[in-house]
Amino acid sequence: MCFEELDIDLLIVGGGSAGTMAAIRAKEINPDCNVVIVEKAHIKRSGSITMGMDALNVMILPEKQTPREYAAVARDTCQGIADFGPSYTLAERSFDLLKKLENWGVFFPKDTCGDYQMLRIHMRGKFGVAMDEPDLKVMLWKRVGESGVVTYHRTTAVALLVEDEIVKGAVCLDLRTGKLRVVHAKTVILANGGAGRFGLPSSGYLFGTYDYPGNAGDAYSLAFQAGAKLTGMEYTASNTLIKDSNLPLLYITLTRGARLVNGFGEVLGEGAAHLKAEERIAELQRAGPLFIRMDHLPEEKIQEIEHVLFTTERPMQRRFWQQRKINFRTDPLELALTEIQLCGGHGISGMVVNRKAETTLDGLYAAGDAAAVPMQHLTGAFVFGQVAAESALGYMENKVFHKCRNNRLVKKTQADLDAFRDNSLAQVSPHDFEYKVRRTINEYVASPKNHYRLNRAMELMQGFHQELASKLIVNSTHDLGRAIEIRSIIECAYLSAAASNARQESRWGDRHKRTDFPDCDDVNWLKHIDVCRDKAFPSLKISFRAVE
Numbered sequence: 001m002c003f004e005e006l007d008i009d010l011l012i013v014g015g016g017s018a019g020t021m022a023a024i025r026a027k028e029i030n031p032d033c034n035v036v037i038v039e040k041a042h043i044k045r046s047g048s049i050t051m052g053m054d055a056l057n058v059m060i061l062p063e064k065q066t067p068r069e070y071a072a073v074a075r076d077t078c079q080g081i082a083d084f085g086p087s088y089t090l091a092e093r094s095f096d097l098l099k100k101l102e103n104w105g106v107f108f109p110k111d112t113c114g115d116y117q118m119l120r121i122h123m124r125g126k127f128g129v130a131m132d133e134p135d136l137k138v139m140l141w142k143r144v145g146e147s148g149v150v151t152y153h154r155t156t157a158v159a160l161l162v163e164d165e166i167v168k169g170a171v172c173l174d175l176r177t178g179k180l181r182v183v184h185a186k187t188v189i190l191a192n193g194g195a196g197r198f199g200l201p202s203s204g205y206l207f208g209t210y211d212y213p214g215n216a217g218d219a220y221s222l223a224f225q226a227g228a229k230l231t232g233m234e235y236t237a238s239n240t241l242i243k244d245s246n247l248p249l250l251y252i253t254l255t256r257g258a259r260l261v262n263g264f265g266e267v268l269g270e271g272a273a274h275l276k277a278e279e280r281i282a283e284l285q286r287a288g289p290l291f292i293r294m295d296h297l298p299e300e301k302i303q304e305i306e307h308v309l310f311t312t313e314r315p316m317q318r319r320f321w322q323q324r325k326i327n328f329r330t331d332p333l334e335l336a337l338t339e340i341q342l343c344g345g346h347g348i349s350g351m352v353v354n355r356k357a358e359t360t361l362d363g364l365y366a367a368g369d370a371a372a373v374p375m376q377h378l379t380g381a382f383v384f385g386q387v388a389a390e391s392a393l394g395y396m397e398n399k400v401f402h403k404c405r406n407n408r409l410v411k412k413t414q415a416d417l418d419a420f421r422d423n424s425l426a427q428v429s430p431h432d433f434e435y436k437v438r439r440t441i442n443e444y445v446a447s448p449k450n451h452y453r454l455n456r457a458m459e460l461m462q463g464f465h466q467e468l469a470s471k472l473i474v475n476s477t478h479d480l481g482r483a484i485e486i487r488s489i490i491e492c493a494y495l496s497a498a499a500s501n502a503r504q505e506s507r508w509g510d511r512h513k514r515t516d517f518p519d520c521d522d523v524n525w526l527k528h529i530d531v532c533r534d535k536a537f538p539s540l541k542i543s544f545r546a547v548e
């Protein structure tokens with residue numbers, strides 16, 4: 001067995017929003033701390049931000065709003081399935097985050113009175129703030145480099161090193177050379193996103209997802225295999241986005257006065273977008289196409305919207321509309337319901353964490369979409385990236401650490417990867433295998449759900465899991481990376497179906513609609529459903545936890 005070994009203090013898996021922020025914070029607290037990020041892609045452009053973002057979707061302005069008010073709104077948005085503590089911490093630390101970003105040069109536009117431009121994107125109150133920073137991800141990448149953090153790009157974490165129920169590092173695969181890198185760390189932060197590449201978009205394009213397609217549910221799979229608890233996996237989120245391009249539009253346009261109309265031209269909503277309404281919009285969407293109209297808006301508003309969409313969000317949007325000859329001043333913009341995903345940022349799925357970002361395993365912390373802090377968005381990724389770094393460094397203080405001596409796990413990981421490579425009977429390309437798995441997710445894991453469909457999903461996912469090593473054609477290290485991702489997608493689908501089967505009620509509109517239990521049942525189901533590994537996959541334990 002040939003692999004490289006590293007001994008470090010803090011390992012951060014994933015160099016997106018939460019991972020880069022965690023690394024920067026760790027170095028602020030202790031510049032001598034040996035911090036390593038392993039990132040599947042390259043941190044300059046990887047993750048949900050990619051370029052920039054137009055808003056921090058959670059923000060509390062001191063003296064105007066309170067964290068308690070926000071935490072109550074977050075709980076109502078989640079129909080009661082949200083712990084108070086993490087939402088409170090998120091809100092409490094949001095303004096310090098804004099000030100920190102402003103100090104770094106991030107631009108937050110102000111209105112004519114000199115106040116931050118607050119947006120209505122929650123059920124009550126204005127708890128979002130406009131931001132205008134097309135280079136946000138590049139800024140984070142530069143700061144990570146300047147702070148002395150070591151980054152291994154094009155390197156994917158394949159398994160966590162766990163001994164005596166303590167997490168002690170990770171086994172990683174270099175996606176360029178195919179070599180294993182075993183990273184021994186005193187503590188680990190999982191910040192490698194949600195399961196964005198999960199359901200199949202209606203375009204059929206595997207990578208044409210709303211969320212960053214590199215987030216294939218690896219975080220949930222790594223945590224599950226290591227024995228950490230996951231929760232909210234039954235919340236299969238899907239969003240109403242721009243038809244065919246799968247890009248966001250509602251928050252940016254509706255908060256600036258645009259109208260949501262149906263195919264008959266009837267106005268269904270105006271001037272506000274909020275998460276709760278998204279569930280309703282998703283239902284209306286099924287009855288026929290919906291559109292955004294802006295022909296009633298003044299020219300300067302339209303230009304403001306175009307500026308946000310074509311610079312900060314995604315510049316390719318300009319070409320997309322131009323090629324279709326659509327002008328915001330005269331034409332309606334068609335929307336469509338997109339693929340389902342599991343996510344802690346726009347949803348409630350992920351690792352069980354408390355307000356210190358501690359998971360249920362010793363030595364393991366989680367931040368961003370990987371963690372179940374409901375609807376935490378970018379604000380949450382940044383705030384809990386910092387919280388996780390603070391907690392991880394606190395954990396290291398005055399502690400004697402023993403390196404993981406048991407190399408059974410490394411051997412097993414190597415054997416699993418070799419099995420993918422040595423497959424003379426393989427017949428199915430990664431593209432075809434993944435397409436089939438994700439088409440099955442659309443058919444059996446998404447709403448409308450029922451006992452038959454969910455059981456069938458679990459059976460089919462077990463079958464895919466067994467067949468993957470023998471049937472998948474793996475001709476290169478790139479294919480090997482795809483094989484690991486497909487395995488994560490299958491495991492997440494299995495966990496989602498199992499949790500959905502356990503929740504015998506309907507909740508969150510289209511996100512968990514059971515035809516055999518059509519009503520929301522607060523008496524019996526106002527609680528979390530946690531899933532945890534039992535022995536090896538597919539054996540799992542389901543438990544119920546009261547909402548904090």
Ligand SMILES: Cc1cc2nc3c(=O)[nH]c(=O)nc-3n(C[C@H](O)[C@H](O)[C@H](O)COP(=O)(O)OP(=O)(O)OC[C@H]3O[C@@H](n4cnc5c(N)ncnc54)[C@H](O)[C@@H]3O)c2cc1C
Nearest residue numbers: 014016017018040046047048057157192345368369377378
């Ligand atoms: C299109 C879009 C628009 C959004 N707009 C807003 C907005 O305006 N305001 C707002 O507040 N929020 C917004 N959000 C949500 C917000 O961007 C996310 O919640 C947040 O960025 C998530 O950060 P993260 O660090 O958890 O994940 P990411 O930033 O996605 O980072 C995860 C990283 O992990 C890496 N990775 C994955 N698996 C592995 C592995 N096995 N090993 C190593 N690395 C791995 C990935 O390559 C990626 O770089 C938006 C999201 C999207 C998708």
